[in-house]
Amino acid sequence: MRYLVKIYHYNGSYSAMAPDLPGCVAAAKTVEKVRTLMADAMALHLNALRKSGDKVPKPRKRVQLDADDFEDEEICTWIEVKEQRPRRRTTASATRG
Numbered sequence: 001m002r003y004l005v006k007i008y009h010y011n012g013s014y015s016a017m018a019p020d021l022p023g024c025v026a027a028a029k030t031v032e033k034v035r036t037l038m039a040d041a042m043a044l045h046l047n048a049l050r051k052s053g054d055k056v057p058k059p060r061k062r063v064q065l066d067a068d069d070f071e072d073e074e075i076c077t078w079i080e081v082k083e084q085r086p087r088r089r090t091t092a093s094a095t096r097g
Contacts, residue, residue, distance in 0.1 A: 001046075002078045003059040005038055007031060009073035018079075020057045021045050035079060042081045 007016045014034040015027045024045040026037035049056050063076070 001059050002080045003042060004063055005035075005077050005079045007034055007038075007075040007077065018042060020059050031075065035077070039079050039081060042079060046081060 003018045003020050005016050005018050007014055013027055013029055014031055015025065016034045016038040017025050018038070021042060024038075024041050026034050026041045028034040028037055046056055
């Protein structure tokens, strides 16, 4: 799944948030690092939602952007998050003979 991510530059660092995943954030010194951390945070966030039985938000497919609404050094990007299927439980059995 591919989610929209907004990246902000402030005081020499970058922070990221995903509008479709409230509460999922990351921060780092570079854009590349914040993207990497955000991808990890999003995967963990989605796994936590699945494990708790909460609904996983569908990513928006379209975004309407107005350049006048952007602040200096604000970036919008898409980050792909691999969808993890729940693992099937297996039971091991041993036979003694």
